[in-house]
Amino acid sequence: MRRHRLTVVLSQAQGKHPGKRALEESVVAALIMEPGLDVSVIPFLYDLGPDHTGRMFLESVKGDMVVLSWLFPRAAFWILDRDGIRGKHGESLIKPAADDDDDTPETPEASKGIGSVNVPDRHIYCLDLRERNNHEPYVEEIRRIAAESKARAEAKTQAAAASKPQVVDLGMAFLKPTNGHANGQAAPAATELKFSQEELLKTPGRRWYPVIDYSRCTNCMECIDFCLFGVYGLDGESRLLVENQDNCKKGCPACSRVCPEQAIMFPDYKTPAIAGAPVGAVGSLKIDLTRLFGGDTKDAVSQAVAERDRELVADGRDAVGTTVGLAKRQSDKAETPKDDLDNLMDALDAEF
Numbered sequence: 001m002r003r004h005r006l007t008v009v010l011s012q013a014q015g016k017h018p019g020k021r022a023l024e025e026s027v028v029a030a031l032i033m034e035p036g037l038d039v040s041v042i043p044f045l046y047d048l049g050p051d052h053t054g055r056m057f058l059e060s061v062k063g064d065m066v067v068l069s070w071l072f073p074r075a076a077f078w079i080l081d082r083d084g085i086r087g088k089h090g091e092s093l094i095k096p097a098a099d100d101d102d103d104t105p106e107t108p109e110a111s112k113g114i115g116s117v118n119v120p121d122r123h124i125y126c127l128d129l130r131e132r133n134n135h136e137p138y139v140e141e142i143r144r145i146a147a148e149s150k151a152r153a154e155a156k157t158q159a160a161a162a163s164k165p166q167v168v169d170l171g172m173a174f175l176k177p178t179n180g181h182a183n184g185q186a187a188p189a190a191t192e193l194k195f196s197q198e199e200l201l202k203t204p205g206r207r208w209y210p211v212i213d214y215s216r217c218t219n220c221m222e223c224i225d226f227c228l229f230g231v232y233g234l235d236g237e238s239r240l241l242v243e244n245q246d247n248c249k250k251g252c253p254a255c256s257r258v259c260p261e262q263a264i265m266f267p268d269y270k271t272p273a274i275a276g277a278p279v280g281a282v283g284s285l286k287i288d289l290t291r292l293f294g295g296d297t298k299d300a301v302s303q304a305v306a307e308r309d310r311e312l313v314a315d316g317r318d319a320v321g322t323t324v325g326l327a328k329r330q331s332d333k334a335e336t337p338k339d340d341l342d343n344l345m346d347a348l349d350a351e352f
């Protein structure tokens with residue numbers, strides 16, 4: 001029987017930051033000494049286009065996978081999903097360092113989004129390399145995940161064996177071809193395809209596009225109405241789709257501010273709430289990180305409108321202000337009396 005192996009992929013940071021490179025190298029050096037792991041290195045995940053070898057490699061992995069990157073795990077998971085590299089969400093025990101002292105029990109929101117489609121029966125774990133500054137916690141966590149993955153695979157094998165119809169042995173040996181292999185041995189796993197390390201590591205150009213968290217997206221279509229650059233569309237099942245991702249205006253995160261579910265992420269943006277930080281895990285304080293980290297006091301919708309107008313004008317078009325693509329709920333928002341959370345944020349703004 002083939003021995004269980006876990007694929008671990010490290011996605012490098014953009015640029016050549018020496019501190020980040022040093023951590024990447026020490027994580028990889030430690031992981032390749034671990035039994036049962038297939039370790040590979042690819043460039044920055046968000047930048048990989050469909051023709052990049054790193055992307056093809058990721059597509060070839062069929063079993064459980066761990067992806068280490070300099071991205072929020074939510075962003076990394078949904079970038080992969082966007083690229084058709086899907087799986088069930090694997091829960092990591094590495095939490096943001098700031099949460100370690102927080103003994104408030106986390107109560108993740110029940111998912112109300114439309115979810116992904118065609119999700120295979122395997123798990124993808126995304127770990128954020130910004131969480132710890134040495135390799136040990138990552139190696140320890142990957143050991144734990146490898147054991148979890150192996151236990152799941154064994155349980156599956158046992159369940160499959162238990163449900164197999166009994167065969168009466170008539171004393172004749174037949175070698176049944178499996179996956180086209182006449183000797184009855186399993187076909188090579190997809191991860192055995194060869195990718196040269198040089199090709200894998202080819203630096204891709206930088207990209208900028210929205211990434212949708214379908215565990216949150218309710219298909220309300222506010223982003224389609226708001227974006228005037230043809231980025232969004234619908235798939236064959238009338239689900240929201242980032243259709244022309246490279247039409248998106250570099251550096252502009254406007255539509256993420258109007259999404260009522262915080263389902264739109266720009267993983268490369270400086271504000272954590274927009275880049276894919278956890279949402280709503282601890283009470284409501286994490287909900288409006290935009291104002292805590294964004295350094296501005298404008299409400300999100302006015303800011304989105306200003307950003308969209310700036311891009312329209314840069315394209316030689318007319319600014320439209322609030323006259324186009326704002327749902328009634330959004331345009332009313334500015335006049336809504338401030339609630340307790342707004343007042344709390346105002347107080348925090350004043351302190352910073």
Ligand code: SF4
Pocket residue numbers: 212216217218219220221222223224240258259260261262263264
């Ligand atoms: S605005 Fe947000 S919730 Fe609505 S369709 Fe777009 S991504 Fe989904």
Ligand code: SF4
Pocket residue numbers: 210226227228229230231232247248249252253254255256308
């Ligand atoms: S950031 Fe701007 S251009 Fe890009 S998808 Fe959103 S609204 Fe469209």
